[in-house]
Amino acid sequence: MGKKIMGIREKNTKENTSPDRTYKRPSWVKALVATEEELCPDCFKVVGTKSRYSLVCALGKKKGGMTVSELTDHLKLRQPTVTHHLNILRSVDAVESEDRGRERVYRLNRGAHCFEECKIPY
Numbered sequence: 001m002g003k004k005i006m007g008i009r010e011k012n013t014k015e016n017t018s019p020d021r022t023y024k025r026p027s028w029v030k031a032l033v034a035t036e037e038e039l040c041p042d043c044f045k046v047v048g049t050k051s052r053y054s055l056v057c058a059l060g061k062k063k064g065g066m067t068v069s070e071l072t073d074h075l076k077l078r079q080p081t082v083t084h085h086l087n088i089l090r091s092v093d094a095v096e097s098e099d100r101g102r103e104r105v106y107r108l109n110r111g112a113h114c115f116e117e118c119k120i121p122y
C-alpha cells in the first residue's frame, strides 16, 4: 500500500507564550540552584555562547580586570574571537573597558545585569 505521508505534520510549535522572555540555560552555565532552568534575555545575551561564558567567568574572577592579551592567553582563544565577544559584551553593557596606558582593561560590569539573580557563576 503506498501510504503517503506528507504534508501534515504534527505542529508542536506552541512556543508563542513568551518567545524572548527566557532562554534555556546553556549546559555550560552551571546552575547553582537546581530549580533555576532559565535565563533572562539579558543574561542569555551575555552567556549565550561558551566563549562569552568563559569570558564572563574569567573577568568575574579578576576584580581588577583583564586585558585582551591576558584573556587570549587565559582562555586559549584567538584574539579576534576574544575581541569579537568582548564587543558584544560591551554592547549589552556586561563589561566595561578602561584604557590603561597602551592597554585596554576589561572588567565585568556587575551592576548592569541580574547576574546575581540569574545565578551566573563567576
Ligand SMILES: [Zn+2]
Pocket: 039, 040, 041, 042, 043, 044, 113, 114, 115, 117, 118
Ligand atoms: Zn538575568
